[in-house]
Amino acid sequence: MMLEAALRCASSGLPVFPCVPGAKRPLIQRGFYAATTALDEILDWWTRWPEANLAMPTGRHGGRVTFDVVDIDVHSGGNGYPQMKKLGDAGLLDGWTHMVRTPSGGVHIYYPGTTQRNGTLPGAHVDFRSTGGYVLLPPSSISVRGHLSPYVTVATSSQPSAPVNWEAIREHVMEIGPGRRPAARTPISNMENASPERVVATLARYVAQTPEGNRNDVLYWASCRAAERGVRDARPLLEAALRAGLEQREAARTIYSAYRRIAADGPVHEYPSPHQSRREDGRREYPQP
Numbered sequence: 001m002m003l004e005a006a007l008r009c010a011s012s013g014l015p016v017f018p019c020v021p022g023a024k025r026p027l028i029q030r031g032f033y034a035a036t037t038a039l040d041e042i043l044d045w046w047t048r049w050p051e052a053n054l055a056m057p058t059g060r061h062g063g064r065v066t067f068d069v070v071d072i073d074v075h076s077g078g079n080g081y082p083q084m085k086k087l088g089d090a091g092l093l094d095g096w097t098h099m100v101r102t103p104s105g106g107v108h109i110y111y112p113g114t115t116q117r118n119g120t121l122p123g124a125h126v127d128f129r130s131t132g133g134y135v136l137l138p139p140s141s142i143s144v145r146g147h148l149s150p151y152v153t154v155a156t157s158s159q160p161s162a163p164v165n166w167e168a169i170r171e172h173v174m175e176i177g178p179g180r181r182p183a184a185r186t187p188i189s190n191m192e193n194a195s196p197e198r199v200v201a202t203l204a205r206y207v208a209q210t211p212e213g214n215r216n217d218v219l220y221w222a223s224c225r226a227a228e229r230g231v232r233d234a235r236p237l238l239e240a241a242l243r244a245g246l247e248q249r250e251a252a253r254t255i256y257s258a259y260r261r262i263a264a265d266g267p268v269h270e271y272p273s274p275h276q277s278r279r280e281d282g283r284r285e286y287p288q289p
Helices: 002-011 039-048 081-089 166-173 196-208 215-228 235-244 248-263
Strands: 017-019 053-057 067-072 098-101 107-112 119-121 126-129 134-136 141-144 147-150 152-156
Touching: 002 039, 002 053, 017 039, 067 081, 067 166, 081 126, 081 166, 119 166, 126 166, 196 215, 196 235, 215 235, 215 248, 235 248
Parallel strands: none
Antiparallel strands: 017 053, 053 134, 067 107, 067 126, 098 107, 098 152, 119 126, 141 147
């Protein structure tokens, strides 16, 4: 099933690559940078890993344009559906090509690809994937609360498609009201080639400086980005969250939840997660492909 889906995508000109079964982590060393439409390479990947999840790079990849994706998120800290309605009412979500229900109950809204920057609005539970990002495609599935749940295409538009304007969405959501400030620029936008240690240090500084009101949302977002970038030791994020004023148990739960969402396991850490027992050495490891 996965191989057939991968070959269909590639035959239509959409570059793809494999991810860990039941998770979002790439199986191949260069991740989405190695995405291809070459049928022989795709056949080789899914012959080696027949259960591998299917992913595509977003925005522009090499000389090809794929799709941009607005991610309406759902997690324990809230969901983006109220904001989705507001954006729809404002006409800022027009032009979509299709929608995919995500395993968490959220939705990926697809648009013609561009070269816009990736972005996130943690308090609104809305993310954006364009050039430099990637998403899993149906029929991939990931573990949610201990059970595999699939990505499912739920709608296809018959209307003309058009690129989405992420900057307009960001400005609409972050309109400045009394006593409010717009969110800071995404801290790792220009760190595609940075080491995991540098990524987590940058994210930790961002978390530590977060004002009261959306600290847990920002911690969750930062933890998701850390998991996506292969950060195995999340202690800097926990320490930053404590400096920002979060309680240790709450912060640990948020970090663990984010890693479970992205990598299907918790991060390597010295402190116990809210739901797991330690190994003898007190550490947790990612499942290895």
